Amino acid sequence: METNNPKYKGQGIHVMAAIFTVDHGITKVLLVERRNEPFYGMWALPGGALYNDESVEDGMNRELLEKTGLTVPNLRLCNVFGRVDRSPCMRMVGVSYLGVIDRFKVQLLTSTLKTSNADWFSIEDIPPLAYDHEEILKDALEKLKENIVESDLLETLFPKEFTLPEVQKVYESILGVTYDRRNFRKKMLSLDLIEDTNQTAKFEGKKPAKLYRFKKGRKQKRIL
Amino acid sequence: METNNPKYKGQGIHVMAAIFTVDHGITKVLLVERRNEPFYGMWALPGGALYNDESVEDGMNRELLEKTGLTVPNLRLCNVFGRVDRSPCMRMVGVSYLGVIDRFKVQLLTSTLKTSNADWFSIEDIPPLAYDHEEILKDALEKLKENIVESDLLETLFPKEFTLPEVQKVYESILGVTYDRRNFRKKMLSLDLIEDTNQTAKFEGKKPAKLYRFKKGRKQKRIL
DNA sequence: ATTGACTTGTGTATTAATTACACATATAAT
DNA sequence: ATTATATGTGTAATTAATACACAAGTCAAT
Numbered sequence: 335m336e337t338n339n340p341k342y343k344g345q346g347i348h349v350m351a352a353i354f355t356v357d358h359g360i361t362k363v364l365l366v367e368r369r370n371e372p373f374y375g376m377w378a379l380p381g382g383a384l385y386n387d388e389s390v391e392d393g394m395n396r397e398l399l400e401k402t403g404l405t406v407p408n409l410r411l412c413n414v415f416g417r418v419d420r421s422p423c424m425r426m427v428g429v430s431y432l433g434v435i436d437r438f439k440v441q442l443l444t445s446t447l448k449t450s451n452a453d454w455f456s457i458e459d460i461p462p463l464a465y466d467h468e469e470i471l472k473d474a475l476e477k478l479k480e481n482i483v484e485s486d487l488l489e490t491l492f493p494k495e496f497t498l499p500e501v502q503k504v505y506e507s508i509l510g511v512t513y514d515r516r517n518f519r520k521k522m523l524s525l526d527l528i529e530d531t532n533q534t535a536k537f538e539g540k541k542p543a544k545l546y547r548f549k550k551g552r553k554q555k556r557i558l
Numbered sequence: 559m560e561t562n563n564p565k566y567k568g569q570g571i572h573v574m575a576a577i578f579t580v581d582h583g584i585t586k587v588l589l590v591e592r593r594n595e596p597f598y599g600m601w602a603l604p605g606g607a608l609y610n611d612e613s614v615e616d617g618m619n620r621e622l623l624e625k626t627g628l629t630v631p632n633l634r635l636c637n638v639f640g641r642v643d644r645s646p647c648m649r650m651v652g653v654s655y656l657g658v659i660d661r662f663k664v665q666l667l668t669s670t671l672k673t674s675n676a677d678w679f680s681i682e683d684i685p686p687l688a689y690d691h692e693e694i695l696k697d698a699l700e701k702l703k704e705n706i707v708e709s710d711l712l713e714t715l716f717p718k719e720f721t722l723p724e725v726q727k728v729y730e731s732i733l734g735v736t737y738d739r740r741n742f743r744k745k746m747l748s749l750d751l752i753e754d755t756n757q758t759a760k761f762e763g764k765k766p767a768k769l770y771r772f773k774k775g776r777k778q779k780r781i782l
Numbered sequence: 783a784t785t786g787a788c789t790t791g792t793g794t795a796t797t798a799a800t801t802a803c804a805c806a807t808a809t810a811a812t
Numbered sequence: 813a814t815t816a817t818a819t820g821t822g823t824a825a826t827t828a829a830t831a832c833a834c835a836a837g838t839c840a841a842t
Contacts (some may be wrong), residue, residue, distance in 0.1 A: 344610065345569055345570050345571055345608065345610060346569050347569055347571070347640075347651050364667055384569065384640075384651070386569060386642070386649050387642060388642065388825085389640045389642055390638055390639075390640025390651055391640060391642050393640075403780055411638055413635065414614055414635055414638060414653055415614075415616060416571075416608075416613045416614025416617075417609060417613050418610070419611065425610050426572050427614055427651070427653075429640075429651075451805080452830050457663065467710070497819090498819090498820095499819070514801075514802075514803080515819080515820080515821095515823080516802095516803085516820085517800075517802085517832080518802065518822070519820080519821085520800095520822095521799095521800090524799095532666075533637065534808095536818095537818080537819080538817085538818065538819095539809080539810075539817080539818075540808075540809055540810070540816085540817045540818035540819070541807065541808040541809055541817080541819040541820080542808070542809075542818095542819080543818085543819060543820085544819085570790095571838075672833080692808080721790090722790090722791095723789080723790070738830075738831070738832080739790080739791080739792095740791085740792070740793080740831095740832085741830065741831085743791080743792085744793095744829095745828095745829090748828095757796080758837095759789080760789095760838080761789080762788085762789065762838075762841075763788080764787085764788045764789035764790070764838055764839070765788080765789050765790040765791080765836070765837040765838055765839095766789095766837070766838075767789085767790060767791085768790085768791080
C-alpha cells in the first residue's frame, strides 16, 4: 500500500478547538499554556495529534478533556488548515472545531501533563499563540458569529434556565451589535423555542427577570 | 518526534470533491470510475491522497485536474470524515470539497491513469460508490443547498452572460422548490449584483431573454 | 400571412416581518 | 422615602416577502 511511498509518509492530523464563553458581556476564548517544545511556554488552542484508533471527533473530545478537563457539547467542525509548513516538526493537517460553554458552570483543569496553565482570554486581548493558532482563532471567531444564531449552540450556553437579558447580552457581545430589548424579546418568544418557567431571577441586580428554558424536542432553528 | 509513535503512524489525508452542475433543470454530480483496487470498477467522487509537499487545497485541485481534467473555481471546504475504518487500507481522514461548474463550458477527461471513465450523474440516480462516498455526497448535497445562495458560487456557474430564467432554474433544481418569476426577478435585480448587458439570448427557444452579467468588484452576498 | 403554442417581461395589492420608540414596575442602596 | 438601575410591555411605521394576470416576442404549423 501507499504507506511507504515518501509522497504520503509522515502525515498527521492535528485537532484543536476554539471554545468560547461570554463573561459579563465579554467574549472570551479558552487557551492553554504549553509545557513542551515546540512553542514551550506559549499559549495555544487546546488540541493535539489524532490517534490512529479514534475518529477525528473522538480525538477532539479526548484532547479537550486531557488538556482542559472540559467536555463541550455541540462541538462542530470549523475549518481545515492544510498549509505544508504550518507545523515545524512534521506534516500536520489541522482540523479546528468550534464550541461555546458557560465558563461558570464548568471546572477548568489548570495544569496537566502537557499544559502548565489554562485560562479564558478576552478576544480583544489574545497573547501570541503557538503554531498558526492565531489564524485559526480568528477564523473560528468569524464562524462563531455565523453559528451563534443556531438554537442548539445557544442551549449549550444555557442548558437550564436563563433570562432574556442574559441571552441578549451574549448575542450583543459575540456579534458586536446592540438590539432593542422589546424587539429581541418579541423575536425570541415568537420562535416557539423557549418557555416561561414562572420563576424569576436577578440577572444584573435590580428588577428580577423572568426565567425561561428551552422547550424539549424542538428543532434547531435560526434565531436572528 | 512523534513520527515513530505507533499511535500516530500511517495516517493519511484523502481529499475529494463533489462537483455539481445543472443540466436542463437536473442537478448532477461528477463521478469517476476507478481503474484500481480497492473498489476497482466502482464509481467515486474524484479525489485521492494528499502529497506531503502540497497544501490540502492544492492537493484537491491537483487531484481534480488529474482525474477529471477540470479546474473548478470557488471550491470550498465541505466537511471532514474522520471515522477510523472509512478506508480499508490505512487510516485516512477524508476532507471533502464542494464546487459547481457549467458542464457545457468545460471538457471532461473520460480516461486517466487512475480512472477509466468520468461522467455526470443525476443526484436522483447515483450508482453504488466506493469508500464512504455515498455518505460524503449526501452531505455535500445538503451543503450545496446552503451554499448556492451565495453570489460567488453562482458566478462560477455563470462566469459570463446569463439570463434570469436560467438562474432561476438552477435554484429551483438545486433547492427543489419553485419561485414566482416576477418575485425572483425583483429580488435578483434589487441586490445590486448584476447588470443588464443590453443583449438578448434565447434560453429555451421562444421569446429571447435579456442577458445579464455579474458586476465587477461586488461583495459576496446572500441571494435568497 | 395567420394562428397556436410557448416563454419572457412587467406592476400592484396584500401580507408578513422588521424596526423604531416611551413609560411603568420591581429591587437595592442611600 | 428617595434615587438609581435594570426589567417588562404595546403600537405605529417601515420594509420585505408573497400572491397574482396579462401583454409581447419567437417559432412551428397551417
